[in-house]
Amino acid sequence: MSCWRGFKEGNWNREIDVRDFILRNYTPYEGDASFLRGTTKRTDSVKARVDELLIEENKKGGVLDIDTERVSSILTYQPGYIKKGEDIILGLQTDEPLKRAVNPFAGYRNAVQACRAYGYEIGENIKNEFRYRTTHNTGVFRAYTDTMKKARHAGVLTGLPDAYARGRIIGDYRRIALYGMNYLIREREADKRRIGEREMSNETIQLLEDCERQLEFMRQLVTMAAEYGCDISRPADNAYEAVQWLYFGYLGAVKEQNGAANSIGRISSFLDIYIERDLADESLDEIGAQELIDDLVLKMRLVRHLRTPEYNDLFAGDPVWVTCSLAGMAEDGRTMVTKTCYRFLQTLYNLGPSAEPNITVLWSTRLPEPFKAFCAKVSIDTDSIQYENDDVMRKDFGDDYAIACCVSAMKVGKQMQFFGARCNLAKVLLMALNGGRDELYGEQIAPEGKSFEAGKPLVYEEVLEAFKVYAAWMARLYVNTMNVIHFMHDRYAYERLMMSLHDVEPERLMAFGISGFSVLADSLSAIKYAKVTPIKDENGLIVDFVTEGEFPKYGNDDDRVDEIAQWIAEYFYEELCKTPAYRGAKHTLSILTITSNVVYGKKTGATPDGRKKGEPFAPGANPMHGRDAEGALASLNSVAKVCYDCCQDGISNTFSITPAALGRDDADRVKKLVSVLDGYFAQNAHHLNVNVLNRQKLIDAMNDPTLYPSLTIRVSGYAVNFNKLTKDKQLEVIARTFHEKV
Amino acid sequence: MKGYVHSFESLAAVDGDGLRYGVFLAGCPLRCVYCHNPDTWTVGAGQSFEASELVKKIARYRSYFGERGGVTFSGGEPLLQAEWLCEVAELLRNEGIGYVLDTSGGVPLTEAVRTLLAGAQGILLDLKFPDEESYRRYTGRGISETLAMLDYLESIGKETRIRIVVVPGINDSEDALERYLVHLRGKNCVSEVELLGFHTMGFHKYEALGIENRLSGTAALDPAKKDRLQAFVNAQLNK
Numbered sequence: 001m002s003c004w005r006g007f008k009e010g011n012w013n014r015e016i017d018v019r020d021f022i023l024r025n026y027t028p029y030e031g032d033a034s035f036l037r038g039t040t041k042r043t044d045s046v047k048a049r050v051d052e053l054l055i056e057e058n059k060k061g062g063v064l065d066i067d068t069e070r071v072s073s074i075l076t077y078q079p080g081y082i083k084k085g086e087d088i089i090l091g092l093q094t095d096e097p098l099k100r101a102v103n104p105f106a107g108y109r110n111a112v113q114a115c116r117a118y119g120y121e122i123g124e125n126i127k128n129e130f131r132y133r134t135t136h137n138t139g140v141f142r143a144y145t146d147t148m149k150k151a152r153h154a155g156v157l158t159g160l161p162d163a164y165a166r167g168r169i170i171g172d173y174r175r176i177a178l179y180g181m182n183y184l185i186r187e188r189e190a191d192k193r194r195i196g197e198r199e200m201s202n203e204t205i206q207l208l209e210d211c212e213r214q215l216e217f218m219r220q221l222v223t224m225a226a227e228y229g230c231d232i233s234r235p236a237d238n239a240y241e242a243v244q245w246l247y248f249g250y251l252g253a254v255k256e257q258n259g260a261a262n263s264i265g266r267i268s269s270f271l272d273i274y275i276e277r278d279l280a281d282e283s284l285d286e287i288g289a290q291e292l293i294d295d296l297v298l299k300m301r302l303v304r305h306l307r308t309p310e311y312n313d314l315f316a317g318d319p320v321w322v323t324c325s326l327a328g329m330a331e332d333g334r335t336m337v338t339k340t341c342y343r344f345l346q347t348l349y350n351l352g353p354s355a356e357p358n359i360t361v362l363w364s365t366r367l368p369e370p371f372k373a374f375c376a377k378v379s380i381d382t383d384s385i386q387y388e389n390d391d392v393m394r395k396d397f398g399d400d401y402a403i404a405c406c407v408s409a410m411k412v413g414k415q416m417q418f419f420g421a422r423c424n425l426a427k428v429l430l431m432a433l434n435g436g437r438d439e440l441y442g443e444q445i446a447p448e449g450k451s452f453e454a455g456k457p458l459v460y461e462e463v464l465e466a467f468k469v470y471a472a473w474m475a476r477l478y479v480n481t482m483n484v485i486h487f488m489h490d491r492y493a494y495e496r497l498m499m500s501l502h503d504v505e506p507e508r509l510m511a512f513g514i515s516g517f518s519v520l521a522d523s524l525s526a527i528k529y530a531k532v533t534p535i536k537d538e539n540g541l542i543v544d545f546v547t548e549g550e551f552p553k554y555g556n557d558d559d560r561v562d563e564i565a566q567w568i569a570e571y572f573y574e575e576l577c578k579t580p581a582y583r584g585a586k587h588t589l590s591i592l593t594i595t596s597n598v599v600y601g602k603k604t605g606a607t608p609d610g611r612k613k614g615e616p617f618a619p620g621a622n623p624m625h626g627r628d629a630e631g632a633l634a635s636l637n638s639v640a641k642v643c644y645d646c647c648q649d650g651i652s653n654t655f656s657i658t659p660a661a662l663g664r665d666d667a668d669r670v671k672k673l674v675s676v677l678d679g680y681f682a683q684n685a686h687h688l689n690v691n692v693l694n695r696q697k698l699i700d701a702m703n704d705p706t707l708y709p710s711l712t713i714r715v716s717g718y719a720v721n722f723n724k725l726t727k728d729k730q731l732e733v734i735a736r737t738f739h740e741k742v
Numbered sequence: 743m744k745g746y747v748h749s750f751e752s753l754a755a756v757d758g759d760g761l762r763y764g765v766f767l768a769g770c771p772l773r774c775v776y777c778h779n780p781d782t783w784t785v786g787a788g789q790s791f792e793a794s795e796l797v798k799k800i801a802r803y804r805s806y807f808g809e810r811g812g813v814t815f816s817g818g819e820p821l822l823q824a825e826w827l828c829e830v831a832e833l834l835r836n837e838g839i840g841y842v843l844d845t846s847g848g849v850p851l852t853e854a855v856r857t858l859l860a861g862a863q864g865i866l867l868d869l870k871f872p873d874e875e876s877y878r879r880y881t882g883r884g885i886s887e888t889l890a891m892l893d894y895l896e897s898i899g900k901e902t903r904i905r906i907v908v909v910p911g912i913n914d915s916e917d918a919l920e921r922y923l924v925h926l927r928g929k930n931c932v933s934e935v936e937l938l939g940f941h942t943m944g945f946h947k948y949e950a951l952g953i954e955n956r957l958s959g960t961a962a963l964d965p966a967k968k969d970r971l972q973a974f975v976n977a978q979l980n981k
Contacts, residue, residue: 557752557802629749629750630749630750630751630752631750631751631752631753631754631764632752632753633752633753633761633763633803633806634750634752635752637752637802637803657753660756661753661755661756662755663755663756664756668755671760672755672760672761675760675761675806675807675808675811676753676761676806678805678806678808679761679803679805679806679807679808680805680806682805683805739753
């Protein structure tokens with residue numbers, strides 16, 4: 001076939017196997033960044049229009065416009081453009097840039113409230129349509145038990161995707177470019193016929209319906225592309241088409257779905273193959289290649305979903321998590337760095353720093369040194385990228401996985417994830433001390449047990465036993481709650497297009513999460529090594545503690561407490577695995593809080609580590625701010641000990657350091673940041689967000705947002721524009737540990 | 743034998759090449775007016791460590807060191823505990839971890855001190871003041887030991903970075919710095935002369951410790967002025 005001219009053949013010619021295509025055809029690049037080019041006049045012109053729109057959006061309180069008359073789907077809107085005639089990569093979510101769509105499939109009430117928050121009312125059409133339609137949210141609450149509702153209300157199970165769409169599923173958008181939709185449709189039809197031969201169990205029937213729902217949306221995607229004048233029924237014929245075809249797949253997915261994270265996968269080295277072919281026959285030059293990637297990234301920066309203020313509390317800064325995974329190593333030992341990995345990083349200079357796409361470098365200590373240095377330079381200059389340990393993830397996920405959201409790895413097109421928010425384990429400890437009662441409201445949530453006495457120092461062994469009992473009880477409730485949620489999500493808000501770009505029976509992961517990790521570790525350490533005495537209120541609830549004496553604190557590379565932290569993750573994971581997950585999913589666990597560490601802290605009483613009632617938690621697996629006495633690397637070493645085997649959904653760590661503490665000048669800082677990353681990841685640590693900035697800059701930006709309009713910082717597995725954070729989140733970010741020069 | 747450590751800084755990136763693990767030893771023979779760590783002065787205070795315990799702690803950071811990094815012994819005055827530090831250095835050599843010494847030079851050149859200097863990856867030598875009179879006035883001791891150490895470093899060809907703290911009103915002029923440079927011109931071991939601007943971030947420690955702060959009325963050095971003086975020093979030394 002002429003679209004595949006010049007490509008080396010392999011298994012990818014016999015069945016859908018994008019990985020095989022990449023490994024046979026990509027060109028590893030070990031050189032430096034000197035080949036990169038700046039913007040074209042056209043890019044500047046389109047970028048200028050985008051900047052105007054972003055300013056307008058900001059002026060209008062964060063939402064530029066909402067189409068309240070139609071329900072978002074693939075074919076709902078006429079084609080939209082940033083600048084018609086100048087856009088290279090075509091396609092917007094609605095007919096106008098930054099105009100948001102209404103997507104009530106996950107929860108109708110949420111959609112109504114989101115519109116109202118920005119001064120809009122949902123139109124009559126949508127109202128009528130959803131009068132007789134069951135949403136995901138309705139389905140979940142039909143099935144929820146009283147206990148599930150209580151745990152949710154108390155905030156011990158929290159951030160659950162029961163009123164918003166789950167997200168975290170990555171379609172293999174590359175398949176569209178490589179194979180064309182006709183082939184993919186024929187393959188799925190064949191899958192359906194094959195499955196139709198089985199006995200008609202619940203599972204088989206569900207799978208058959210899934211196939212048909214997918215096929216409907218695959219056909220719609222072809223129509224959507226045709227409306228932009230493109231024929232994606234056939235494979236892409238050149239680099240431009242490869243980018244465009246792939247983007248159409250992503251675009252269809254975000255028109256259909258408004259899940260919490262809509263990641264784009266691992267596309268750079270795939271696209272590089274097409275770019276290299278065009279460079280070789282001189283139908284493209286480096287300026288043109290960079291322009292293609294710049295234009296794609298500009299589109300990614302415009303993706304928007306309509307959210308409620310409560311949602312923004314959990315996931316601040318209007319993130320979409322267009323997570324774009326770069327680099328890594330192939331299983332055969334070659335680097336997967338290509339020139340197009342550099343081109344994606346270069347967009348942060350050409351288009352300026354930005355939170356989206358969420359550029360994620362899959363780090364290996366064996367990556368080419370010039371690439372490491374360029375990444376470090378980009379981090380120092382823009383604070384916009386994050387790092388995840390390819391040497392650790394490759395063992396479990398091979399060399400064609402991508403990151404969804406912040407830290408969730410999955411094999412592209414082969415695995416999907418049921419996102420499960422998180423369980424507040426600091427609160428579970430307080431519940432254990434209060435005999436199953438919530439420490440703020442006094443409500444009996446878990447089965448009644450012994451309440452620990454006031455005025456009498458806590459005995460570590462007794463507390464640990466009680467904690468184990470309640471954590472085990474909570475783990476079972478958590479899995480069962482997730483099973484209800486995802487059963488209903490599949491039924492009422494199924495990701496038809498994204499799942500059509502997976503194998504027909506992908507492996508499923510159910511991703512659980514922990515919040516309050518460092519608070520719990522330090523609290524148990526305080527009970528073990530210091531003297532902690534509970535204080536009760538008039539209702540017999542433990543509401544505070546007197547903590548006397550020193551105790552080891554997580555974040556100082558001190559095994560006495562770090563071993564407690566490791567144990568927490570291992571114990572909770574084992575307990576989760578005891579309850580089977582929906583659709584045979586494999587249990588995974590993350591230590592990641594997004595920005596919800598602030599909200600979770602608000603909903604949690606005083607803890608034995610000395611944290612006061614309502615104070616924020618540290619984000620993710622970070623040590624609590626101000627408790628690390630031995631500096632940055634000691635803090636990294638503590639986090640590095642948490643074992644990835646029981647936290648395969650990721651262990652998030654955010655690291656902020658001042659330029660002066662990192663090195664003497666720019667060249668020195670680049671070298672030292674590379675050493676930090678190599679040293680951290682060599683210990684099998686999983687993830688690091690890097691910010692190189694001064695606290696004062698953030699304070700200045702908080703006081704006058706116009707000073708640094710594009711100030712981007714990494715928060716917890718993603719980046720945000722600092723000005724989009726609410727004041728209490730800005731204050732919490734400022735309060736975090738900045739490793740400074742002593 | 744046990745040594746006394748005041749504190750640790752696991753990322754002491756600017757105290758030497760590569761990533762450095764900073765060990766601040768307790769005890770100092772000098773009482774520099776501009777000292778920002780008066781809490782490290784007392785000899786025999788702080789946490790005590792066997793050499794092997796300390797090396798075990800340092801080795802936890804091996805993965806960050808690469809070829810140029812390692813540990814930096816600072817203080818206080820690390821060479822006050824030279825005997826113990828020799829034990830540590832021996833164990834570090836077995837581990838393949840290098841060290842830098844951050845010293846004022848204000849100790850006698852004993853055999854242990856010579857061994858330590860010779861075995862270091864490099865030396866950070868603080869030249870506190872340029873002549874006997876000012877050295878004694880502002881540090882409480884004489885300059886001869888520091889100059890003797892510099893001569894020794896030159897004789898063994900050990901790479902040495904000289905550091906000079908520039909304090910407004912005391913030595914923040916080209917004339918004042920010229921008096922330091924007379925000791926440094928023609929010394930092949932001196933790879934660099936780095937000026938450090940006086941800052942006030944250690945003031946709270948004086949208050950907390952109830953020690954008189956003789957520079958309490960002095961402001962931090964203007965960074966632009968420091969840059970100008972640094973350019974002057976570099977030009978004078980052709981660096």
